[in-house]
Amino acid sequence: MYLISISQQALKKLRKSKILAGLLALIMVVIISAPTISQTTENYGEALQKAILFYEAQQTGRLPEWNRVPWRGDATLEDGADVGVDLSGGWVDAGDNVKFNFPLAFSVTTLAWGGIEYYDAYKKSGQLVHLSQNLKWVTDYFLNAFANDTPGEYVLYGQVGNGELDHQWWGSVEVVNYQMERPAFKIDTSCPGTDLAGETSAAMASSSILFRKNGDTEYADLLVDKAEKLFDFANKYRGKYSDCLKEAVPFYTSNNGYLDELIWGAIWLHKAKKAQNSSYSAEYLAIAETEYQQMGKPFNYTYQFDDKSYGIYVLLAQETGKIEYQQRTEAWLNFWTIGHEGEQIKYTPGGLAFLAKWGSLPLAANTSFLAFIYSDWLQTQGKSQKAEGYFDFGVNQINYILGQNPAKRSYLIGYGDNYPHNPHHRTAHGSWLNSMNEPTETRNLLIGALVGGPDEQEHWADDRNDWVRNEVGVSYNAGFAGALAKMYQEFGGKPLTKVSFPQLDDEPEIYVESRVSQASKNATEINLSIVNKSAAPAQGWEDPLMRVFYTAGSNKVEDIAASATSNDCSIDSATVVKLKKGLYYTEIACGGTVIYPGGNEKYMKQISLKLNTDRATDNNFFGSLSSLFAKPLQITKICLYDGDELIWESDSAI
Incomplete structure (x- = not known):
């Protein structure tokens, strides 16, 4: 491994140079103590294209004509029938067949955030239409899930399917209704869930901004209206959703509490109302800043479905410019780079910032995504040296995921020449025997899925039985997609004219x-x-x-x-x-x-x-x-x- 030192000013000139832009990833800057690898750039347009395509493999309901995954079919058409609500749509969570709305809403918020920040990159790459279609597929589902939006009578469905039963059966989502009942579970005013309602509000509010940029004002206004009612539900009827929707435990327990989602929902409503109405008086920002005072101020973890603290720091820094939020953001990002107060993230020998064994790559991708956003904002404040350091961190992490690692392995399925084939995913596997081991090879290629990733010594095997390292999920791809949009914006790439899926083997089905x-x-x-x-x-x-x-x-x-x-x-x-x-x-x-x-x-x-x-x-x-x-x-x-x-x-x- 060779490290090359270069000034930030020279690096900035290199990035802007049309001639030398393709050489940027060859230059590793010694401004952080993390290991780095010197390699060429990747095709970020193709990677972004495939990362968004993954969501179409997770769709349920009667699939739309624009679904591009040939091995998927209609599924879960009876979801919600037990409660008289159409809950057939949305996305299943991961390699299972349950709809867990808490991480689902987080995924929508994060994807929409990437679309807002890197709108031009999405548009130029041709992926804006696919991002928007996929987001609307879920926001339509959320509109149905918010079954009663009358103040004082709020009802929000937050899960479809029994996780315990679902995880005991290994079969495709298209036939899950033949195997088991799929009950719908709710929160309401008698047993609320501030975190679930607040995150769903954030999902609708953030998506409204993107749809408004697309010119769909009517739909954007509808989402803002529902987001406000959901926030009212979250604010007035407080409690952890997993205390009421017990079927979410242990899969997506709200361990971090609900205050971060309440603040999170308020900030996104502030941004959505500001985009909707120039005379908006910033009352939601005031709520966010007031509640922020009661929130813990962590720095040694990262942005994920149960902890929005780090996203809150970034958004409040952007919205207010206050030094408090900048300091909190930078304490966190420094922990991931140069260290903060004697603490620093661990790095694998090949340069992956390693936080936890579950989702090591998605956690690094989420951090990279927010590091890019904050870096962009710092550039507008004239703080280029800090901005460059955080930017370089994100570049290194995303390149590691795409194949610039000691194994020369892409962890994005279908990207590159060496990538996973056997993720922990029932529908892709295509077993007819209710067996994780038969057939041996996965029958459908789950193009665009980001797998969990290696351990801290970079051990990884293409084994669907290892769900720690080979699980996939809608929350895994969300921050990753936003980071890829930034990489495309900076370094370019060319999406494929058409993504081709390999055919099943010759054995008849x-x-x-x-x-x-x-x-x-x-x-x-x-x-x-x-x-x-x-x-x-x-x-x-x-x-x-x-x-x-x-x-x-x-x-x-x-x-x-x-x-x-x-x-x-x-x-x-x-x-x-x-x-x-x-x-x-x-x-x-x-x-x-x-x-x-x-x-x-x-x-x-x-x-x-x-x-x-x-x-x-x-x-x-x-x-x-x-x-x-x-x-x-x-x-x-x-x-x-x-x-x-x-x-x-x-x-x-x-």
Whole structure:
């Protein structure tokens, strides 16, 4: 590893130089004590493109036409039916199938913040439309989740799905409703949640600013109105949401308390109201500054779903210019760089700022994102030396994530030549056996997902069983996307014309296995197995029906008797239908049976079909068949239907 020292003034000139901009990442500046790696720049346009694309793999509901993930399908269409509210939309949280609205709202706020700060970069890269579409997908869901916005009667749904049950089953989101009930859980005035309501308010307020910049004033105004009511709910009815919405524990417990989300919501409402109305009197900023006095002032952690303190420092510094907020911001960022009061973040041998084993990369990315924002603001205040130091930190961390590390591994799935393939993600894995280990290789590539990352000695393996290092999530990508937008703004890059997804292997997903178990002059018995290994997308059949086509010498339906038995499904009928002379089919319906890729007893149903020709009257029925065990009839084709829809047919006779 080689470190090169250069003045800040020279570095600034280099960054602005069109000729030398591509060499910037080769120069590591010794202004912090963190290890650094000297490498070339990355394609930040492609990385940003894919980081936003990831969110479309997390969508639930009836998917929109603009969803670009070919292996995803409609999912959770019945969510909220138990409470009479449409909660089908939104994003599932991570590699599971639960909608946890607390980290979900944090993700929306953070993504919107990146869109606001780096609006031109998003627009120039062609990703603004994708960011906006994905944000609206969730803000629409939040509008539904805020089921009662009447003061004094507030109701906000904050979770869909039981985390304990969900985490015991390894299957795709498209078929989760066949496996388990998905109850909706709420907070209300009798049992409130200031942190959940405050963060959801921040999500709507921040998104309103972005939509207003896009020219969608009507929708922006709606979001501001709902954000104000949510803030009123958060402020007047105080309490930790996880004390009331107990199903969020232990997954997303509010360990940090609710005061930071209350302040956070107030600041974002201040910014949203200021964008909406030039005569706004800054009352929400006053609330934020008053409540801030009661808040703890940490410096040795970072911005994440349960701790908005560091985002509060940055926003209050921007909004007021007061030295208190600058000092708090810089104490935190110095901890991550040069150290503060004798404390400093640990660095891995390859240069990753390592805070915790869970989400080591997303935590570094979140810090980088806010470091970029604060650095930009410092530049406007004429404090370029500090600004450059924080900027350099962010550049090094993002480049580490994208592959400038000792393993030369990109931790962004689908980016670069060496990236993870087996994240801890049920729908991407595509197991039909309710097994994390089968199949061995993940069937769908989860393009754009940022995995948790290595440990402090940079140990990492492409193992979906290691959910600490290979979990993905909507909160993992949020700050990362904003940081990538800044990197694109500074260094450029070229998004792909189209992101291509690899195809599944050649093994069919849906088919019927058949085996003749008995063949005589009088009867043919066939064992049939209906198999559903679907993963692109996963799907369930609620009305499975099979038709077995065959030829026989008889001209009369009455000459053939059909019967079907099964221990796996209830056989409604096994009827014989004549198509034309010598050509018949028998139709077998399994009423009340759902076949879906959800486990051994779910993905395959076995049926025994017996075709009997004892009643044949045609003396020439067996024609030239002379062998004692020759088949009295010939199976020519098997077709599988879901209701009236043909979903599979054999391509050869049995």
